[in-house]
Amino acid sequence: MASTKSNLQIDSTRLWNAIHETAKFGATPKGGVRRLTLGAEDKQVRDWFRDACEAAGCEVSVDALGTMFAVRRGRDMSKLPIAIGSHLDTQPTGGKFDGVLGTLAALEAIRAMNDAGIETEAPICICNWTNEEGSRFAPAMMASAAYAGDYTSEDILSRKDADGVTVASALDTIGYRGAEPVGARKFSAFVELHIEQGPLLEAEEKIIGVVERGQGIIWYNGTISGFASHAGTTPMPLRRDALAAFSEVVLAVETIAKNHGPHAVGTIGEVTIDNSSRNVVAGDLKFSAEFRSPEAATMDKLHAALQAAIADIASRRKVTINLEQIWRKEPTVFDPQIVGTVEGATKQLGYAYRRITSGAGHDACNLASVMPAAMIFVPCKDGVSHNELEDATQADCTAGANVLLHTTLALAGVVSALKTNS
Ligand code: HGY
Ligand code: MN
Ligand code: MN
Numbered sequence: 001m002a003s004t005k006s007n008l009q010i011d012s013t014r015l016w017n018a019i020h021e022t023a024k025f026g027a028t029p030k031g032g033v034r035r036l037t038l039g040a041e042d043k044q045v046r047d048w049f050r051d052a053c054e055a056a057g058c059e060v061s062v063d064a065l066g067t068m069f070a071v072r073r074g075r076d077m078s079k080l081p082i083a084i085g086s087h088l089d090t091q092p093t094g095g096k097f098d099g100v101l102g103t104l105a106a107l108e109a110i111r112a113m114n115d116a117g118i119e120t121e122a123p124i125c126i127c128n129w130t131n132e133e134g135s136r137f138a139p140a141m142m143a144s145a146a147y148a149g150d151y152t153s154e155d156i157l158s159r160k161d162a163d164g165v166t167v168a169s170a171l172d173t174i175g176y177r178g179a180e181p182v183g184a185r186k187f188s189a190f191v192e193l194h195i196e197q198g199p200l201l202e203a204e205e206k207i208i209g210v211v212e213r214g215q216g217i218i219w220y221n222g223t224i225s226g227f228a229s230h231a232g233t234t235p236m237p238l239r240r241d242a243l244a245a246f247s248e249v250v251l252a253v254e255t256i257a258k259n260h261g262p263h264a265v266g267t268i269g270e271v272t273i274d275n276s277s278r279n280v281v282a283g284d285l286k287f288s289a290e291f292r293s294p295e296a297a298t299m300d301k302l303h304a305a306l307q308a309a310i311a312d313i314a315s316r317r318k319v320t321i322n323l324e325q326i327w328r329k330e331p332t333v334f335d336p337q338i339v340g341t342v343e344g345a346t347k348q349l350g351y352a353y354r355r356i357t358s359g360a361g362h363d364a365c366n367l368a369s370v371m372p373a374a375m376i377f378v379p380c381k382d383g384v385s386h387n388e389l390e391d392a393t394q395a396d397c398t399a400g401a402n403v404l405l406h407t408t409l410a411l412a413g414v415v416s417a418l419k420t421n422s
Pocket of ligand 1: 132133134140141359360361362
């Protein structure tokens with residue numbers, strides 16, 4: 001098997017240009033990206049991605065949930081492909097790098113292999129997983145969760161957004177509801193490059209994060225029913241104020257997470273007051289909540305503490321609070337062998353690195369339950385993500401893509417390399 005010299009590098013400018021070219025699809029005035037899954041902007045970037053993969057000699061197919069697979073042939077097509085990639089959908093006020101870096105770095109790795117005339121033993125498959133963000137349709141990492149068998153395709157296709165649009169009809173609208181059954185396509189491993197979305201690498205001046213684990217996540221949908229009444233005539237002691245009760249729930253989630261630190265986190269990111277009016281005591285509202293922790297046992301404690309807090313708030317305030325757990329993703333332990341391959345590629349390339357746990361959820365966390373998987377992190381500015389200020393440097397993105405390239409070559413095996421960058 002031929003070896004590739006560690007000086008084989010991706011084309012940094014080409015990757016950087018691709019990242020900024022795709023940022024046009026859903027560009028926001030503040031320099032971010034709003035590209036909700038299965039919307040018009042997602043179709044634009046999907047079309048761009050398909051054309052780019054085909055131009056790089058890949059065969060592109062789409063599964064029943066719209067996930068895109070671009071296969072570069074290997075010498076032995078009987079071998080399962082090495083899968084690399086991430087997602088191209090973003091948060092409503094997302095950035096240019098979350099998901100995009102990993103997907104376009106996978107494309108760039110293929111382009112670099114083409115430039116170097118590299119033939120690999122096993123095929124390689126770039127993946128663009130549908131709806132990683134979970135913002136428009138729950139849960140997050142939706143398509144990779146279905147691929148891993150956590151949900152049926154029928155269940156996911158029936159999921160609705162806030163306007164009542166189903167996943168199925170959104171896929172049909174953008175023309176990305178493929179015929180391929182979800183999970184039919186098998187891989188021998190999956191590796192995902194992603195920005196850290198946290199502050200550690202930047203603070204420690206590390207270029208690469210070799211990701212060993214991922215936090216567990218619990219998602220809830222909640223409702224609070226009090227009693228709508230006149231803001232001017234309802235005495236304070238007689239109120240059954242859903243919004244005041246909700247404010248205690250928000251602080252309870254924050255306090256519970258702080259009490260189970262140092263790694264546990266808790267967030268309430270959404271609330272909708274039914275028929276809100278400035279001079280009506282709120283009667284009914286809906287909200288979402290989530291907890292995360294690297295330990296399953298801590299997740300159980302977070303869950304129990306929230307149940308107790310909810311019961312206390314409801315009885316004191318004479319409101320009804322319903323909390324439905326809609327998703328629980330157990331903590332991820334990535335495959336030690338693949339993690340070692342990532343670490344080996346990082347050392348070979350000479351980048352400063354540390355091992356790290358992912359605070360964010362990723363498609364690789366779902367795939368890790370059905371195949372060997374691992375992740376590569378690079379820093380993002382001030383650790384900021386899920387914000388239009390999200391930013392990363394070209395040098396760090398290039399380093400991450402080089403580690404992805406060499407990890408992929410190590411896993412796929414190199415049959416021949418016509419030339420490497422001298
Ligand atoms: O929620 C997450 O951790 C991911 O960014 N969707
Ligand atoms: Mn992401
Ligand atoms: Mn994200």
